[in-house]
Amino acid sequence: MKKLSVLLLSLLPTLALAQHAHSHGVGRLDIVVEKNQLILALEIPQHDLVGFERAPKNAREQLTVQAVLEKLKDPARLFVPTAAAQCALLEQKIDAPLLSGGQAADGHGDVEARYVYACAKPEALNDVQVKALNEFKRVRSLTLSFAGPKGQKAGKVDMRNPAFAW
Secondary structure (H helix, E strand, O other): OHHHHHHHHHHHHHHHHHHOOOOOOEEEEEEEEEOOEEEEEEEEEHHHHHOOOOOOOOHHHHHHHHHHHHHHOOHHHOEEEOHHHOEEEEEEEEEOHHHHOOOOOOOOOEEEEEEEEEEOOHHHOOEEEEOHHHHOOOOOEEEEEEEEOOEEEEEEEEOOOOEEEO
């Protein structure tokens, strides 16, 4: 089953690339549920998070970057899984090459974050409230892909509809 989640996580971005080009105001969220784990993979254009698509040039821009990174390091500010599932964060990884002085491979700066939760009652897990849109005002919507024991599903969240259920 672990191989399935690795396969699903590797396929979701590939499938989404067919539907998604780097588009300002629109991010992506891939959701995978396997056994007792919930995996959320977020991708947002850097411009929508900090207002520029390059490394920070001055102290003010660096403060903006630090504020965004702090939000990304606190996924409770961004997502709320079904409370009854009792999910707890196990690990997180944030990849923001331009914000940390690196280079973007394709000339566009995207920020990617991956959050893995362990859920005590995974059978109760049936949705995620997406609060990230409240935190990142330039992001108008997130395109979603879901894969789990209940099948596959795609959708979108925005300020009027911030929950994704499966």
